[in-house]
Structures are given as C-alpha cells and as structure tokens.
Amino acid sequence: MTTSGSGWPYAQGRDHPGPGAAGMTEVVPYSRMPGGGIARRPLHFIILADCSGGMKGEKIQALNYAIADMMPHLAAWERDQEQAQVFIRAIAFATEPRWHIQDPQPVAGLRWRPLQPVAKGLTNMGPAFAMAAEALAPGRIERRALRPALLLITDGMATDLPGGFEAGLTALMSQPAGKAALRLSIAIGCDAQSAALDRFIGDPSVPVLVADSTEDIADRLVAVSLAVSRMSEAGADRSALARRLFGRPDDVPAGIFNQDTII
Amino acid sequence: MERIAAWHVTIGTARGAAHHASGLPNQDAAAYQTGPDRAVAVAIADGHGHARHFRSAAGSALAVGVACRAATQVAVGLSEGRAEPTAAVRDELTRAIVTNWRTAVASDLAVQPYTAREQSALDLAGDSREVPYGSTLLVTAISGHWLVCAQIGDGDLLGVCPDGDVFYPVAADDLLDGCRTTSLCQPDAAALFRTGAHDLREVPLLVLLHATDGYGNAQAEEPWQPGVGRDLAELAAEHDHHWFEQQVPSWAQRCASADGSGDDVTIALLLRADAATMKQDHARRDS
Numbered sequence: 001m002t003t004s005g006s007g008w009p010y011a012q013g014r015d016h017p018g019p020g021a022a023g024m025t026e027v028v029p030y031s032r033m034p035g036g037g038i039a040r041r042p043l044h045f046i047i048l049a050d051c052s053g054g055m056k057g058e059k060i061q062a063l064n065y066a067i068a069d070m071m072p073h074l075a076a077w078e079r080d081q082e083q084a085q086v087f088i089r090a091i092a093f094a095t096e097p098r099w100h101i102q103d104p105q106p107v108a109g110l111r112w113r114p115l116q117p118v119a120k121g122l123t124n125m126g127p128a129f130a131m132a133a134e135a136l137a138p139g140r141i142e143r144r145a146l147r148p149a150l151l152l153i154t155d156g157m158a159t160d161l162p163g164g165f166e167a168g169l170t171a172l173m174s175q176p177a178g179k180a181a182l183r184l185s186i187a188i189g190c191d192a193q194s195a196a197l198d199r200f201i202g203d204p205s206v207p208v209l210v211a212d213s214t215e216d217i218a219d220r221l222v223a224v225s226l227a228v229s230r231m232s233e234a235g236a237d238r239s240a241l242a243r244r245l246f247g248r249p250d251d252v253p254a255g256i257f258n259q260d261t262i263i
Numbered sequence: 264m265e266r267i268a269a270w271h272v273t274i275g276t277a278r279g280a281a282h283h284a285s286g287l288p289n290q291d292a293a294a295y296q297t298g299p300d301r302a303v304a305v306a307i308a309d310g311h312g313h314a315r316h317f318r319s320a321a322g323s324a325l326a327v328g329v330a331c332r333a334a335t336q337v338a339v340g341l342s343e344g345r346a347e348p349t350a351a352v353r354d355e356l357t358r359a360i361v362t363n364w365r366t367a368v369a370s371d372l373a374v375q376p377y378t379a380r381e382q383s384a385l386d387l388a389g390d391s392r393e394v395p396y397g398s399t400l401l402v403t404a405i406s407g408h409w410l411v412c413a414q415i416g417d418g419d420l421l422g423v424c425p426d427g428d429v430f431y432p433v434a435a436d437d438l439l440d441g442c443r444t445t446s447l448c449q450p451d452a453a454a455l456f457r458t459g460a461h462d463l464r465e466v467p468l469l470v471l472l473h474a475t476d477g478y479g480n481a482q483a484e485e486p487w488q489p490g491v492g493r494d495l496a497e498l499a500a501e502h503d504h505h506w507f508e509q510q511v512p513s514w515a516q517r518c519a520s521a522d523g524s525g526d527d528v529t530i531a532l533l534l535r536a537d538a539a540t541m542k543q544d545h546a547r548r549d550s
Binding site for chain 1: 279280281283284311316394397438439440441442443444445446448449479480481482483484485486487490491492493494495498510513514517518520521522523524525526
C-alpha cells in the first residue's frame with residue numbers, strides 16, 4: 001500500500017506502473033516528493049475473544065469459523081475503499097488475557113489461527129481491557145490512525161474480582177484511542193447479555209449483538225465487519241448507519257457514530 | 264539598509280479519493296495575497312466532511328478570502344513599522360477573521376438561505392447557522408522580517424530552515440484527536456486559534472509548508488516532518504519556484520489518492536526567492 005515518495009525518478013503506483021510495466025509505451029515519471037512515501041491510514045481492529053472453559057466445544061468452533069469467515073469480508077472492503085488499511089490483533093482471555101495476535105497484521109491474506117479454550121478458565125474481562133489499553137497508548141499506534149475498533153465476544157458474565165472489571169475499563173477509557181474507539185460486543189447466548197457489555201460499549205445507540213445460537217455468530221460478525229468498514233468513511237451519516245446495522249429507531253442518539261466533526 | 268526577502272507562493276489542491284467515491288466535492292480552499300514591500304499572506308482551509316457541515320466547501324472558500332485580507336492588513340501595518348506582531352496584534356487578527364467570516368456566511372445565506380428541511384435539521388441538532396459552513400483555517404503573513412501565523416483546527420504549518428531543520432510556527436493543540444477538530448463555526452472560535460510570531464532575522468526560514476490534514480495523514484513516516492523538511496530544503500536548493508509550481512499539484516494529487524489518505528489535500532508552499540543562494544550561504548558558513 002505504501003508508494004515511494006522519493007523514488008526518484010520513478011515509483012510504482014496504481015496509475016503509473018513505472019518503467020518496464022507490461023503494455024506501457026510511455027513511462028510517466030513521478031515527481032520527487034518530499035518525505036518517506038505515502039500510505040493509507042491504519043484502522044486497527046482488536047478482537048477480545050472469550051476463551052473461558054465455558055466456550056469449549058461447539059461455541060469455540062463456531063467462533064473460530066465465524067472470525068475466519070469475517071476476514072475476507074474486511075479484506076474485500078479494504079480493497080474497495082479509498083482510505084483505510086485494516087490491521088488485526090486479537091486477545092484471548094480467560095482467567096488471564098494473552099495475545100493471540102500481538103503484532104498488527106494486515107487483514108489481506110490473514111489466516112486465522114484457531115482459538116483454544118482454557119480448561120476451567122474464568123471470564124475475567126478487566127485484564128483484557130487493560131491489555132488492549134496498553135496497545136492503544138500514545139506512541140503505540142500511529143497518530144494518523146483512524147479510530148480503532150474493539151470487538152468483545154463472550155458467552156458469559158464477567159467473573160472479575162471486585163474492582164477488576166472497572167479497573168480494566170478505566171484503563172481503556174483513559175487512553176484517547178480507547179475512548180474514541182468503536183466498541184462492539186457479541187454475546188453468545190442470552191445469558192451473556194449483561195450490563196457489563198453495555199458498559200464496555202458505552203453508547204446506548206449501539207446494542208449488544210446477541211447470537212442466540214452458534215449459527216448466529218457469523219451473522220453478528222457480518223454486522224460488526226460492516227460497522228468497522230463504514231466507520232472511516234468521510235461524511236458518513238453514522239446515525240443512519242447505526243440504525244441500519246443494528247435496527248435502532250430514528251430517535252436513538254448517534255453517540256459514537258457521530259464524532260468526525262467539530263469538538 | 265536591511266534587505267527584504269521576496270517570496271514565491273505555490274499552491275496545489277486535490278479532491279480526496281474518498282470524497283470522489285462518496286460524491287463530496289473538494290472542500291479545501293486556498294488563497295494568497297501580496298502587499299507592499301514584498302509582504303505576502305497565505306491561507307488554506309479544510310471544510311469539515313461530516314454531513315452536518317453540508318456547506319463547508321463554501322465555508323472554507325469564505326475563510327481563505329477573509330483571512331488573506333485580514334492578514335494583509337497586519338502585514339501592511341508591520342511593513343510601515345506601525346506595529347510589532349505582539350499577542351494583542353495576533354488576537355486582533357483572529358477576532359477580525361472570525362467576525363468577517365461570520366459576516367461572509369451571513370451574506371452567503373442571504374443569497375442562498377437554508378431550505379426548510381435544512382433549517383429543521385439545524386434546529387433539531389441545536390446547531391447555529393454557522394455550523395454547516397464549518398472549516399479549519401491556517402493563515403500566515405510575512406512582512407519585512409516578521410512571520411505571523413494563526414491556525415484553528417487540524418492541519419500542519421511547518422517551517423524549514425536552510426539546513427533542513429524544521430520548526431513549528433504555532434503550538435500543537437491537545438484538543439485535536441484526529442476525529443474531531445476545532446472550527447471557525449464554533450461560538451468561541453477566536454479563542455481557539457493558536458498564533459505565533461517569528462523574527463526571521465533569528466529564524467532563517469527557507470520554506471514554509473501549509474497543509475490540510477489530508478497531507479500529514481498520507482505520510483508513511485512517523486514523525487514525517489523531519490524527512491519532509493530535509494527533502495524540501497534540498498529541493499529548494501536544486502530547483503526554482505517554476506519547478507515547484509509544476510510539482511506541488513502532483514504531490515497533493517498523490518496524497519489525496521487511494522494510496523494515501525484519500526482525503527482532500529491542499530498544500531501551499533512559501534518559498535524564499537533566493538532559496539538556493541541562502542542554502543549555499545548557510546552551507547558555506549557551516550563548513
């Protein structure tokens with residue numbers, strides 16, 4: 001995606017293939033441009049996946065399948081739009097969180113490595129939020145990055161020790177990028193929908209997406225990938241987008257979808 | 264007798280690839296104006312892309328017009344030795360810009376009032392009549408040995424010295440988070456400006472880069488300013504302003520493309536007319 005800025009006198013590019021390109025009878029020289037080249041703006045998408053003991057079996061299989069299936073959708077969107085390059089990271093959390101994908105990976109060509117449940121693992125969300133917060137700290141992501149997206153997927157209530165959930169959420173919200181992030185959540189099974197997930201999202205216009213069955217997980221991830229893909233569009237009516245994706249009524253406040261404007 | 268430098272202005276602007284895809288126009292604007300004794304004022308503006316600012320292309324165009332006129336007034340005052348660019352002078356400049364911009368918006372509205380539907384949307388959102396015209400603004404004036412700058416909202420002002428070192432003519436704004444920006448359309452706009460004044464006898468300015476945020480957001484390097492400054496200093500030593508006039512529009516085009524930020528990009532370069540000589544003199548002194 002990066003094109004050379006100082007690739008004097010020629011540089012490869014979409015419109016000007018450069019010297020030796022097939023079918024070219026005339027080579028159009030790029031001017032020398034100051035700086036170290038150009039690139040699309042990064043859009044960081046961090047998945048926080050519940051790998052507690054309760055996820056074993058059909059749930060984790062369905063989740064792995066659905067995430068793997070979501071990647072080509074995001075990659076196709078990335079190819080079709082004009083602004084963002086999507087980078088994926090993933091945190092697998094149970095009693096403790098760990099990076100499943102630590103370094104941002106371009107979504108194009110990403111092969112999803114299946115998550116594994118942790119036997120008897122709990123659903124401690126706070127430490128996972130804190131881990132994501134560290135990754136979003138100033139200096140850890142590009143200043144020019146688009147607002148990141150965070151997706152929390154869980155099948156159960158948070159089992160954090162008292163104060164643990166709040167501490168992690170506070171750490172996340174204390175980072176400008178964490179606060180500005182599009183935060184989405186998928187609850188696998190009705191039991192998983194909780195006030196905790198609403199607090200993670202932090203916006204009443206964005207509901208928890210409930211997957212009543214494992215078959216629903218893929219559908220909910222499609223909605224998530226659409227939300228992620230649309231969030232960077234300049235001039236997008238984010239309120240209308242929320243209504244379309246999540247089926248909210250017209251009078252729902254726009255919240256996070258309406259922030260690319262004046263302070 | 265003090266020698267007054269001459270300056271060339273080169274402007275390039277391009278519609279963002281994302282704007283093209285979504286049917287939005289180029290909402291950036293740029294203008295410059297020359298004054299007596301080689302004084303020059305330059306302004307660029309970036310109309311907000313959100314649908315709430317549906318007249319931001321007009322807002323940015325009005326902004327660069329009023330800013331150039333107000334900055335030229337300051338430049339004239341400086342060239343006649345009537346004033347130093349103190350904080351009070353700069354405050355006066357920003358107040359004049361905001362007042363005149365609001366007047367210009369009112370005049371535009373008199374010609375083209377909001378439709379009933381537009382007015383209803385404004386009322387529902389509680390927006391003032393200026394909000395649809397929302398825009399950032401970067402304006403500079405050089406007069407004699409003074410550089411005066413004012414900026415509201417995002418975008419970049421970058422001073423480049425003959426040795427390629429860079430400086431930032433106005434302070435950074437912690438309010439800007441990459442998604443939201445301060446704006447001329449806000450009620451307290453005059454107070455949201457950041458201003459600066461620099462004595463060019465102490466700061467050897469070779470090139471002054473003005474850019475809307477689509478330019479910086481396209482740069483792969485982080486921070487991008489040192490590399491851009493170094494390259495601009497080299498290019499200024501190798502080429503005259505005619506070369507820059509040919510190149511700058513293509514730089515804007517590339518940064519605005521789908522390989523870059525995809526956003527509207529406007530670049531205005533203020534280039535010292537004797538840039539090559541200045542750089543050679545500087546190199547000789549260093550050696």
